[in-house]
Amino acid sequence: xxxxxxxxxxxxxxxxxxxxxxxxxxxxxxxxxxxxxxxxxxxxxxxxxxxxxxxxxxxxxxxxxxxxxxxxxxxxxxxxxxxxxxxxxxxxxxxxxxxxxxxxxxxxxxxxxxxxxxxxxxxxxxxxxxxxxxxxxxxxxxxxxxxxxxxxxxxxxxxxxxxxxxxxxxxxxxxxxxxxxxxxxxxxxxxxxxxxxxxxxxxxxxxxxxxxxxxxxxxxxxxxxxxxxxxxxxxxxxxxxxxxxxxxxxxxxxxxxxxxxxxxxxxxxxxxxxxxxxxxxxxxxxxxxxxxxxxxxxxxxxxxxxxxxxxxxxxxxxxxxxxxxxxxxxxxx
Numbered sequence: 001x002x003x004x005x006x007x008x009x010x011x012x013x014x015x016x017x018x019x020x021x022x023x024x025x026x027x028x029x030x031x032x033x034x035x036x037x038x039x040x041x042x043x044x045x046x047x048x049x050x051x052x053x054x055x056x057x058x059x060x061x062x063x064x065x066x067x068x069x070x071x072x073x074x075x076x077x078x079x080x081x082x083x084x085x086x087x088x089x090x091x092x093x094x095x096x097x098x099x100x101x102x103x104x105x106x107x108x109x110x111x112x113x114x115x116x117x118x119x120x121x122x123x124x125x126x127x128x129x130x131x132x133x134x135x136x137x138x139x140x141x142x143x144x145x146x147x148x149x150x151x152x153x154x155x156x157x158x159x160x161x162x163x164x165x166x167x168x169x170x171x172x173x174x175x176x177x178x179x180x181x182x183x184x185x186x187x188x189x190x191x192x193x194x195x196x197x198x199x200x201x202x203x204x205x206x207x208x209x210x211x212x213x214x215x216x217x218x219x220x221x222x223x224x225x226x227x228x229x230x231x232x233x234x235x236x237x238x239x240x241x242x243x244x245x246x247x248x249x250x251x252x253x254x255x256x257x258x259x260x261x262x263x264x265x266x267x268x269x270x271x272x273x274x275x276x277x278x279x280x281x282x283x284x285x286x287x288x289x290x291x292x293x294x295x296x297x298x299x300x301x302x303x304x305x306x307x308x309x310x311x312x313x314x315x316x317x318x319x320x321x322x323x324x325x326x327x328x329x330x331x332x333x
């Protein structure tokens with residue numbers, strides 16, 4: 001049996017404990033998958049999808065006499081309370097109703113994305129769209145309707161009103177009609193002559209109607225390019241997708257991603273483009289921020305040492321047990 005509980009080490013939310021009998025699962029680590037029984041879709045890094053995704057690996061804690069696995073925002077922030085889901089822990093599965101005591105991290109994304117308070121207006125156009133060449137409109141030849149020819153006034157009838165005058169007038173009118181018809185046909189031929197289409201000078205670019213979509217962002221080469229695109233996208237980017245991209249980069253030991261995770265857990269430092277515009281923030285969790293700053297230092301970040309030093313000075317005056325543990329681990333000389 002799999003039991004879902006809140007993680008006491010993260011009282012602000014974003015983490016959960018999965019508890020099993022000690023003999024239910026072997027080894028020191030495992031992977032976790034989640035299936036929504038209602039929509040019949042699996043949870044992925046950017047939401048629900050048809051294919052099964054295994055998160056992890058996660059370490060197994062057996063110190064309390066059972067097997068406990070702590071999962072983080074990559075899963076917790078995407079599941080609504082009371083959702084009917086099936087959870088896999090390794091080869092063990094269980095249908096559960098997601099408990100309301102397991103809360104997402106403050107300010108983090110939930111299913112369907114994030115809306116800020118009072119958000120009703122359409123978000124501003126992304127600056128990234130300025131880099132996508134718009135197709136040139138096709139020029140359709142216009143066919144001008146020729147002006148109706150003005151007919152020459154008929155000559156006044158011969159004063160004597162005889163047949164000769166009538167014939168002359170009729171001949172003049174017939175010639176005028178013939179000339180008008182010839183002019184109309186010639187003018188129409190000129191106007192309907194096809195117009196050469198202008199050649200586009202735009203440089204070919206990748207076809208993507210949604211440059212801020214998950215697919216477009218994941219297709220970019222490397223996390224630096226993805227981060228630049230996220231900053232340009234602003235409110236058009238999803239906090240869920242942002243979390244997935246950063247977590248993937250953290251898994252690869254990227255120093256910039258590690259520093260960014262420390263930032264979103266550090267209330268004294270703000271990345272306005274990601275936190276304020278996209279909503280990618282987890283509130284103030286100094287112990288977690290210190291851990292990521294320390295990892296960023298090891299990964300070679302130039303900014304992380306000063307960030308960690310400032311955070312350690314703030315943590316030195318806190319009495320929270322978790323904070324003091326992080327202070328001892330990451331702030332000692």
